[in-house]
Amino acid sequence: MNMDCVEMRLLVQANVDGELPAASAARVEAHLEGCPECAALQAQLISFSARMRQEVTCYSAPEHLRAAVRARLAAMAPTPEEGPETANDNMPNDRYVSWWRRLPRPRLGPAAPFGAGFALAACLALVFVLPHTGSLPDAVVSDHIRALEPGHLMDVVSTDQHAVKPWFDGRLDFAPPVKDFKAQGFPLVGGRLDYLDDKKVAALIYQRRQHLIDLYVWPDGGHLDHGPTEGSRSGYNFRHWSQDGMAFWAVSDLAPDQLAEFVALLRDGASSP
């Protein structure tokens, strides 16, 4: 197999996947005419794709799950209930348990239709409507989401602030304040380096039950201190503030009030090491 063929692989695959525009598809076809290896690869990919679609289990939502969702929708229609994280307050720490397993048994009754306009208004009432403050919130939230992916989570895994703090020495030209709030229910679990706004920043990772909080810290060039502004993107909440010459961004899927609690702890503790 020559170099061309190696480069051709992803194109052959894209052609099989129906992803190539006609002109590129024609080029691939032309190559296949004279290249038995790539032609064999294409045949292999086609039959494998067909096998996957036929043989791999496609799971269907179990009926009790559907019923629970219907009940939830019905329950939401009259009055918006509290968010999941509020309901999670008495959840055990050792295992991930969804909010719905702790709800009082839903009335299953006749599936109450999800009263259209009414319920939509109720949902809208739950959504933050915020002025768009530029792309940084988007960048911070998408970085947080990326960080949740396998293998991306932490550079240093430690619950000891005295291990996390020195880890940043020599990796950054500033010293982020590293605090643990284990006693208050927000243990420090690790840290990593990240890039935001074209800057190398510190990301400290805290945990609140099954939720992770990313705290991004970098020097903000001596901007005046300002209190937290808050917002949400793609279902994640963030709070941003400046203090002691540093910019802070806290991002999590925690409920806003719990994130506010975390931020209050940080702001009280940050200036008195």
Added chain:
Amino acid sequence: MKWRPPSERERGVSVPVAGTFEQLITPHLDAAYNLARWLMQDATTAEDVVHDAVLRALTYFGSYKGSDPRAWFLRIVRNVAYGVLAARRRFGTISLDDAGQTPDGEPIAMEIADPADDPEVTLCRSEGFVRLDHALAALPAELRECLVLHELEEFSYKEVAHMTGVPIGTVMSRLWRARQVLMRSQDEEGTVR
């Protein structure tokens, strides 16, 4: 052999849609559960993930802009699933420094998936089928997710890239790697039919 691009699977077409949550989102509970089930590898946790995703989707339905509702909802599902997986991993001690990197710079997920050992699956599938399920279950989560979204849920490269927050090139190389691993596993099992 001539390959005709799958015209019946019209890809990358997103028509703006309007409607209620029940009209737009609940029809995709199966797709949501399938994705969660393949990511979490466990029926109970998958149900919990779908539930939390429904709640999250309800809360943020106001910011839904009329894109493909299935893609919008599944993106929430996978984010919830990854959040749970991440919180779970925190109890292990995997750091990025220890994790290997593939040539294109992507960390290799270190978790070893437990195979999908459902009685339902075992009963109604022939051995070869179960083996393909097993091989898929053993893939690193990001490769598995990519295959499930593209092959089973029939999302385009572009849609998969958007949902998983990576460039299209990464989707292509993930699909390539995922398929190579699966095809090889099937050869070794001697179940090529």
